Amino acid sequence: MSEHEINKVYKLHHIVVLGGGFGGLYAAKILSEGKVKVTVIDKRNFHLFQPLLYQVAAGWLSPGDIASPLRVVLNKYKNTYVLKAEVTDILPQEKKVIFRDGDITYDTLIVATGSYHHYFGHDSWAQTAPGLKTVEDALEMRRKILLSFEAAERETDPEKQKEWMTFLIIGAGPTGVELAGTIGELTRTTLKDDFRNINTEDAKIILVEGLDQVLPTYPKKLSEKADKFLKKLGVTIKVNTMVTDINGSNAIISRNGNSETIQSRTILWTAGVKASSLGKALSKNTGAELDKSGRVVVNPDLSVPGHPNIFIVGDLAHLSLEGQEPLPGVATVAMQEGKYVAKLILNRLKGKETKPFKYEEKGNLAVIGTNSAVADLGKFQFAGFFAWLVWAFVHIRYLIEFDSKVIVLFRWSWNYFTRKRGVRLITGEDPFPLVDSKKK
Numbered sequence: 001m002s003e004h005e006i007n008k009v010y011k012l013h014h015i016v017v018l019g020g021g022f023g024g025l026y027a028a029k030i031l032s033e034g035k036v037k038v039t040v041i042d043k044r045n046f047h048l049f050q051p052l053l054y055q056v057a058a059g060w061l062s063p064g065d066i067a068s069p070l071r072v073v074l075n076k077y078k079n080t081y082v083l084k085a086e087v088t089d090i091l092p093q094e095k096k097v098i099f100r101d102g103d104i105t106y107d108t109l110i111v112a113t114g115s116y117h118h119y120f121g122h123d124s125w126a127q128t129a130p131g132l133k134t135v136e137d138a139l140e141m142r143r144k145i146l147l148s149f150e151a152a153e154r155e156t157d158p159e160k161q162k163e164w165m166t167f168l169i170i171g172a173g174p175t176g177v178e179l180a181g182t183i184g185e186l187t188r189t190t191l192k193d194d195f196r197n198i199n200t201e202d203a204k205i206i207l208v209e210g211l212d213q214v215l216p217t218y219p220k221k222l223s224e225k226a227d228k229f230l231k232k233l234g235v236t237i238k239v240n241t242m243v244t245d246i247n248g249s250n251a252i253i254s255r256n257g258n259s260e261t262i263q264s265r266t267i268l269w270t271a272g273v274k275a276s277s278l279g280k281a282l283s284k285n286t287g288a289e290l291d292k293s294g295r296v297v298v299n300p301d302l303s304v305p306g307h308p309n310i311f312i313v314g315d316l317a318h319l320s321l322e323g324q325e326p327l328p329g330v331a332t333v334a335m336q337e338g339k340y341v342a343k344l345i346l347n348r349l350k351g352k353e354t355k356p357f358k359y360e361e362k363g364n365l366a367v368i369g370t371n372s373a374v375a376d377l378g379k380f381q382f383a384g385f386f387a388w389l390v391w392a393f394v395h396i397r398y399l400i401e402f403d404s405k406v407i408v409l410f411r412w413s414w415n416y417f418t419r420k421r422g423v424r425l426i427t428g429e430d431p432f433p434l435v436d437s438k439k440k
Contacts, residue, residue, distance in 0.1 A: 184233025
């Protein structure tokens with residue numbers, strides 16, 4: 001019996017899930033256990049464990065260590081289909097999702113398409129200051145970091161050598177802090193014996209944050225601990241500081257009305273995100289309200305107002321619980337929202353009621369180099385080696401495939417005892433000469 005005939009005979013309810021990130025994948029896995037047809041659509045053919053992308057950027061892990069093919073993850077669910085396609089529009093009246101090269105109809109739709117870099121009106125900065133959301137971003141960032149040391153090794157002009165050895169990270173949230181700490185470890189342990197003309201410990205790492213502390217969403221005492229750990233790794237921290245312009249290797253920062261120019265050949269962006277462009281399509285076609293980051297303001301059950309068969313989960317959803325601040329765009333929120341919506345849909349098909357979504361706070365973790373991390377677990381707040389162990393355990397646990405858990409655990413163990421980082425390949429052609437062709 002063909003797929004079409006099966007669907008016709010059993011009248012399977014068709015649920016389309018847009019996005020194979022945390023929210024979409026967790027929803028799909030639960031839905032796959034019901035008597036429904038599930039189609040997962042993503043422009044990539046893999047699920048990416050984004051919290052560890054910075055380790056790919058620093059050469060600690062390979063992309064394959066933190067990416068799992070969607071077809072492999074979902075292949076045991078026979079009522080689940082995976083399509084690799086780029087979605088361009090959603091037509092709620094027709095219950096149709098539009099691709100660049102086709103379309104598909106749905107009975108219920110879950111939109112979990114995540115977020116992208118936000119340069120706050122300065123999109124041209126992306127060419128100089130790459131963000132960190134995709135595998136390609138991580139590889140480009142790794143390329144820039146490693147090329148900087150190669151260029152400094154060849155450079156004979158001391159001032160230009162300083163430019164290559166200066167790393168400017170914009171944004172001191174978890175990603176920025178983790179990236180700064182990782183580069184600090186690269187310069188002080190991993191690379192220190194690899195070069196002859198430069199001392200990698202002379203590298204200058206500058207972390208800029210617009211608010212008054214690193215890790216702005218963390219308690220003050222944990223922020224101070226993170227500040228201390230970063231400074232031990234040679235990171236210079238500038239809080240209450242805004243970036244006003246980026247032009248080539250020059251970045252202009254401002255604090256209390258005073259401007260300063262930082263010359264750096266490696267500028268990395270971790271300052272903000274904006275919601276997927278599908279938010280605008282939904283707003284246009286459903287009348288849904290968007291917040292300033294482009295997220296869709298949803299009902300307490302994560303449905304789009306006026307459209308009970310369309311749900312938003314993850315970074316694209318703006319949900320405020322009991323008048324509090326909107327839930328943050330982090331993995332734990334997306335996971336819980338994905339699970340909730342899946343259960344709600346299955347309950348609805350059985351005629352059962354489902355209570356509004358309630359987020360269970362799991363806490364926040366950020367690592368700042370080997371043996372150093374901060375943990376905010378509500379009543380329990382701590383930092384140091386034990387926080388680092390908790391961080392490692394949690395991240396291993398949430399990796400999707402068993403193979404990935406084993407590989408990452410092995411790499412971390414090897415790196416821990418040898419202080420070596422094995423994934424330091426520079427690929428692709430150099431976009432510009434590493435040093436000036438004219439002799440000084």
